[in-house]
Structure formats: C-alpha cells, structure tokens
Amino acid sequence: MKRLNKILVAIFALILLSVLFSLCAYASGGERYEASITNPNKHDVIINGQKVGEAFHRAEIEATCQKKAVCHDCKAEFGELAPHDFLAATCTNPKTCTVCDYQEGGPIEHSGGQAGCLELAVCSDCGAEYGEILGHTGGEDKLSCTSKAICERCGEAYGATRPHIGGTPNCQIPAICTVCGSAYGELGEHIISESWVIEKEFHYQTCAVKGCEGEVFNDGDHTDENKDGKCDICLYRYQLSKGQKILFVSGLAIGTAFLIVFSVFGIIKASKRRKEME
C-alpha cells in the first residue's frame, strides 16, 4: 500500500513537473514562428530552436491597397496587396479609394430636378444647375400682329408679335394693317398727280393725296423743243413759232385782203344791179 502511494505521488510529481516544464518553455518563448523561406504563404513552427512544422499565416491585419496582410503569429507581411476600396463615383467626384484616395474615371452626370422653360434642372445630389433650359414652346395659334405666342408649358407670352401686313402708305397716313386695322410703319411717298398746273410762264404738278397741300413737283418753264407751239411737257399752247407767226400774219393779211376785195366787188355788183333795176 505504501508502495502504491509512492508510485502515485511519483506519477503526480512527474505530471506536475512536465506541466511546469512546458509552461516554463512556453513562457520562455519555446514555441516560435518564423516566416518560411520556401513557402511565402506559411511560417515555420519552432519549439526550442527546432522546426516542428509549418502553418499558414493568419492575418492579424488585413491587406489593403497600400500594405500587405500581417501575420498574427510571425508578424511577417504576406499575400498580395488588396484592390482599391472604391467609393462609388458621384456627380462631383470620380470613384475614389477610401484608403489611398486614388481616383479612377470621371464623375457621373448630375441627375434629378426638372429643367423649365427658363430654368436649368437642379441636381438632387449636389444642388448644381445642369443641362439645358427647355425654352418656351408651342402656342403659336395665339400669335398675331397684336399678341405673342403663349407657351403651352408655362402659359407665358413669349417671342415677338407677327409684323403688321398689307395696306399702302401715302404721304399723309402710314399703311393700315389688314389684320388688325392699326396704322403702322413710316409715311409713304407723295402720289404725284398726272395733270399739270399751268401758269403763263411755267408749269408744275401737285400731290394727289387728299390733305397734302403746298408740295410742288417737276416745276419748270414751258419749253418747246419741237417747235409745235405747245409746251413739250404740259402741252400748253403758249406761243407761236417764228414761222408760224409769219404764216399766221400773212394768212391773216391775205384773208383780209380777199375779204376786202370781195366786199368791194360785192358792193360794186350790188350797186350796178340796183341801177339796172331802176
């Protein structure tokens, strides 16, 4: 019995010693890890200076785009750099890495908001104005010389009115629009009458428009280039040519002479006949 006790105590003491030993060994760094020379993904497990096996690195710090993963055990960097950790592009920024700020591509287009006839759309994300204004549209059935087109979208009058049309202006009144009846534009020209006003020495024309007085056109002295005794322009028979004067005077003289001769003969004949009757 005593012997059995002794054996048990000895076994217990051995166990205790081995536990203590291994604790001491552990505490004194008995198990170590060293990056494997042969396999970049593993580290060697070393106990008491002896390599006892290999194990895969396990990340203590995950890899980023800037730094590889760090092994929890051997503290070595391993594996590849991680891809950039992109934040999606916005309308103001291209897609951007949250780690290193690397940017790729360009910003996306502004979105949201509604353009109007006169206003740009406002981006619902960043508040910037973007795109193009739509401009007024339609409503041309309302367009005339007195009213503008009325936009079908916003109801505002826009653009220019149509020009007035028709009518003939004269020197006293501008043209009268055949659509709306209002006078428009500049005064027109004088309308020169076809007839002439004839004075003794000269002639002229006047404006035929009612109410237009005092305007004189084409005034000038009578002239007779073709010697027909009439003004070449106004046809006024104002004097006889020299030849005509001579003809006229001689004709008159001959006529008078004949008249006198016949009268004398007549008187003589008549007195003869009276004497015969007696």
Ligand SMILES: [Zn+2]
């Ligand atoms: Zn490791």
Ligand SMILES: [Zn+2]
């Ligand atoms: Zn990055």
Ligand SMILES: [Zn+2]
């Ligand atoms: Zn925007």
Ligand SMILES: [Zn+2]
């Ligand atoms: Zn409009």
Ligand SMILES: [Zn+2]
């Ligand atoms: Zn008009």
Ligand SMILES: [Zn+2]
């Ligand atoms: Zn006139």
Ligand SMILES: [Zn+2]
């Ligand atoms: Zn004349």
